[in-house]
Amino acid sequence: MNILLLGSGGREHAFARSISQSNMCSQLFITPGNPGTAQHGKNIPIGVTDFEAIKKCCLENKIELVVVGPEDPLVNGIYDFFISDSELKSIPVIGPSKDAAQLEGSKAFAKEFMLKHHIPTAAYQSFDASRIEEGLVFIRTLITPVVLKADGLAAGKGVLICQTLDEAEEEFQNMLHGKFGAASERVVVEEFLHGTEMSVFVLTDGIDYLLLPTAKDYKRIGEGDTGLNTGGMGAISPVPFADDVLMKKIVMRMIRPTIDGLQQDKLVYKGFIYFGLMIVHNEPFMIEYNCRMGDPETEAVLPRIESDLVELFFAVANEKLNEKKITISSKHCATIVLTSGGYPEYYEKGKTINGIDSINDSIVFHAGTELKNGELQTSGGRVLAVTSLGNTLDEALLISNTNAEKIQFDKKYFRRDIGFDVLNLKN
Ligand SMILES: Nc1ncnc2c1ncn2[C@@H]1O[C@H](COP(=O)(O)OP(=O)(O)O)[C@@H](O)[C@H]1O
Ligand SMILES: [Mg+2]
Structure with a gap:
């Protein structure tokens, strides 16, 4: 069958690779894709929120499944667009409905959902602009x-x-006065939690779910x-400290209540x-x-999934996920992102990229690259993601680091310490 994947980053290259490995995939199309996704399917230059153009593309290419990479089309309602169109409604979309996508699209909505379903x-x-005074009191x-x-x-x-509280009061008011445009018309003020971050992913049909590999970005x-926040400089999977006891707590306190909460609140979610x-x-x-x-977590998570991803997507579409199991490799995966010097602030584009062809023990995912006059060039802040599997995290990191060195472009930068905080823990 023919499949359409939406997006253009490293995450989508990783999806394209896994989807194209499925026996169920005849032809893969990617809108708009990048030179990496083009290795696994056909790129079509359509924006991810241009729903009418996406519709045309689906009908022309006899698409039977749509997989959505980024959040924008989901929050803008691509799931609902397909369901409510007579020509598209039989094509399953892997992603939540517009209402359910509010879990990402509105932080206030997400917090209310967590509170309602007793999720720690x-x-x-x-607060919105009508309650600035109450907000300032709360901050104090x-x-x-x-x-x-x-x-x-x-x-x-x-x-x-x-x-400081002074800074918080000032920024709170800046935000309500349009610092982030419409996005900060409402502001969530919350207490700071001191701890270690990690990410857990599930694939759900709205009733059941499969737990995917854990990751840390x-x-x-x-x-x-240290320094500024970026889209992500690297990721590892699995998370060494996520042992059975912790995972059990996460399932009992977060995952199960979330899936049950979606059903209770009638939020349609297949993704x-x-x-x-x-x-x-x-x-x-x-x-x-x-x-x-997440991106770059996807680049560290998907290479560890041995099950046929497309088969799982159809189980999601048909609400048959309870009949499926997921096979996950016991290997460790490490992803290192190569960026343009200067990122996440000003950086130059159009630098020639060399050395990818000489690498055969890592997967090199494209994030911000383009082909110009037959030459591969940088076109974004995050340029490539180098992913390796190893028997230990140290081994996976060593391979990725070695290959990250081999790829060349002017002002290339990458972090040589991905995984530093967990390497001393058990592996
Ligand atoms: N309550 C909190 N306590 C400590 N750190 C937080 C808290 N909320 C967010 N952060 C930090 O800020 C980052 C961004 O917040 P997040 O809610 O993930 O928003 P987004 O990813 O949309 O920017 C988190 O990855 C985390 O490092
Ligand atoms: Mg975040």
Whole structure:
């Protein structure tokens, strides 16, 4: 059958690779894709939120399944667009409905959902511009640092961690006065949790779920987790400290109540749920939901899944996930992201990339690359993601680091310390 994948980053290259390995996939199309996804299917230059063009593409290419990579089309209602169109409604879309995608699209909605379904999370209140005074009073009751979150989608830039109450009060008002545009018309103010972050992913048909490999990503630009936040500089899977006891707590306290809560609240969800967690003294707290897979975590998670992904997607579409099992490799996976120097601030594009062809013991996923006059060039801040499997985390990291060195482009930068914080723990 023919399958359409939406998106253009490293995550989508990883999806394209896994989907194209399925016996069920005859032809894969990617909109808009990148030079990496083009190795596994046909790229079509259509934006991920151009639903009418996506419809045309589906009909022309006899698409029988749509897999959505990024959050934008989901929050904008692509699932509902397909269901309510007579020509598209028989084509399953892997992703949540627009209402359910609010778990990512609105932080206030997500916090209310967590509270309602008794899912442990940081104490919070949410405010709009009509309640600035109450917000300032609430901030004064918190211990620093104080976390301020723009309610809406802000491309990973809408969360501020304020070290003093004065700064929190000022930023709170800036946000309500449009610092992040419409995204910060409502602001969630919450207590800061001290702990270690990790991510858990499930694939759900709305009734049952399959647990995917755990992962930990590294968001800061600098080694030792310092400097500015980025889209993600690397990831490892599995998370060494996520033992059976912790995973049991996460299933009982987060995953099961979330799936049951979706049903109870009649939120239609057939896709991936990302649980962003903070582990505080071995107790898990929810930081956020994403309604899709993370990037670069996907590049470390999918290569460990041995089951046929397309088969699982159809089980999701037909609400038959309870009949499926997932096979996960016992190997460790390490992903290192190569970025353009200067990222996440100003960086140059159009640099020639060399050395990918010489690598055969890692998978090199494309994130921000383009082909120009037959030459592979950089076209974004995050350029490539180098993923390796190993019998231990150290081994996987060593292979990725070695190959990250071999790839060349002007002002290339990558963190050489991915996994540093967990390497001393058991492996
Ligand atoms: N309550 C909190 N306590 C400590 N750190 C937090 C808290 N909420 C968010 N953070 C930090 O801020 C980052 C971004 O917040 P998150 O809710 O994941 O928003 P987004 O990914 O949409 O930017 C988190 O990955 C985490 O490092
Ligand atoms: Mg996040």
